[in-house]
Amino acid sequence: KPVAWGYEGDIGPCNWHKYFPKAGGKRQSPIDIDTSATQYDGSFKPLRIHYDSHMCSSLTNNGHTFCMSVNSDQCNLSGGPLEDKYRLLQFHCHWGSDDTKGSEHTVDGHQYAAELHLVHWNTDKFKSADEAIEKNQGIAVLTAFIKAGKEHRGWNHVLSHFKDIKKVQGTSTVNEDFNPKCLLPENQTDYWTYEGSLTTPPCHESVRFIIFKEVVEVSSEQLAQFRSLCVCSSRKRDTGEDEHLVDNFRPIQPLNGRVVKASFQ
Numbered sequence: 001k002p003v004a005w006g007y008e009g010d011i012g013p014c015n016w017h018k019y020f021p022k023a024g025g026k027r028q029s030p031i032d033i034d035t036s037a038t039q040y041d042g043s044f045k046p047l048r049i050h051y052d053s054h055m056c057s058s059l060t061n062n063g064h065t066f067c068m069s070v071n072s073d074q075c076n077l078s079g080g081p082l083e084d085k086y087r088l089l090q091f092h093c094h095w096g097s098d099d100t101k102g103s104e105h106t107v108d109g110h111q112y113a114a115e116l117h118l119v120h121w122n123t124d125k126f127k128s129a130d131e132a133i134e135k136n137q138g139i140a141v142l143t144a145f146i147k148a149g150k151e152h153r154g155w156n157h158v159l160s161h162f163k164d165i166k167k168v169q170g171t172s173t174v175n176e177d178f179n180p181k182c183l184l185p186e187n188q189t190d191y192w193t194y195e196g197s198l199t200t201p202p203c204h205e206s207v208r209f210i211i212f213k214e215v216v217e218v219s220s221e222q223l224a225q226f227r228s229l230c231v232c233s234s235r236k237r238d239t240g241e242d243e244h245l246v247d248n249f250r251p252i253q254p255l256n257g258r259v260v261k262a263s264f265q
């Protein structure tokens with residue numbers, strides 16, 4: 001029976017290591033990016049992000065985040081710091097209860113309102129995502145910070161399905177012509193990268209993070225829609241109101257001597 005975990009109380013991040021030992025490992029995520037300590041690496045080839053848009057995908061509220069599962073073998077990532085080819089599996093986000101918090105990684109101690117993760121698995125080395133998530137170099141997560149600002153029209157293609165997934169295990173099929181590449185910043189050449197872990201249990205240390213420097217803007221109303229998701233499948237009987245899914249970000253973890261590389265000077 002799977003162990004329950006969450007972001008607050010006894011099942012919160014401070015206790016994850018009790019049931020998920022990897023959570024107490026030496027290369028955990030997220031981390032603070034101290035920009036004065038990053039090291040420029042001129043050897044990175046251009047990042048190659050090839051996503052097709054003719055793919056049907058499904059949006060689910062899994063109680064920890066919303067997850068857009070992608071089942072197209074035409075959505076691939078390679079180049080940059082990566083030695084192999086990775087296939088897009090799903091994307092999701094982390095956010096807070098207000099615009100002042102929500103991202104998992106921080107930059108010089110600054111926390112953004114939200115953080116987008118596009119999870120890819122290494123199809124050159126492994127046969128399935130479930131195998132890859134446990135192995136070194138198995139996973140690559142493209143990451144973009146999100147802040148409150150002008151409306152983002154691309155995000156409306158995702159948010160328009162949120163009414164179907166307000167409750168946990170709610171699922172909605174998205175088969176309109178949507179390309180997740182529209183959620184990324186314009187500048188895709190400037191990024192930081194380091195070796196870390198899944199930021200949710202089982203916290204496997206299998207992830208290469210690639211974090212864009214340019215921050216994406218969405219409106220405060222769009223951020224409020226993230227917070228409209230519920231953390232449980234039924235109304236809270238006693239209080240009568242829904243418990244919303246907010247502050248689903250893990251606190252930053254020790255760097256333990258790791259070096260964050262930069263693709264730019």
Ligand SMILES: NS(=O)(=O)c1c(F)c(F)c(S(=O)(=O)CCO)c(N[C@H]2CCc3ccccc32)c1F
Pocket residue numbers: 062064065067089092117119129130133141197198199200201202
């Ligand atoms: N921040 S993150 O990128 O580390 C990250 C998440 F934040 C997150 F929520 C999920 S999940 O599957 O939606 C729910 C918890 O497993 C995954 N999913 C991972 C973990 C389990 C699993 C199994 C197969 C494929 C991907 C994943 C994840 F990699």
Ligand SMILES: [Zn+2]
Pocket residue numbers: 092093094117199
């Ligand atoms: Zn994530």
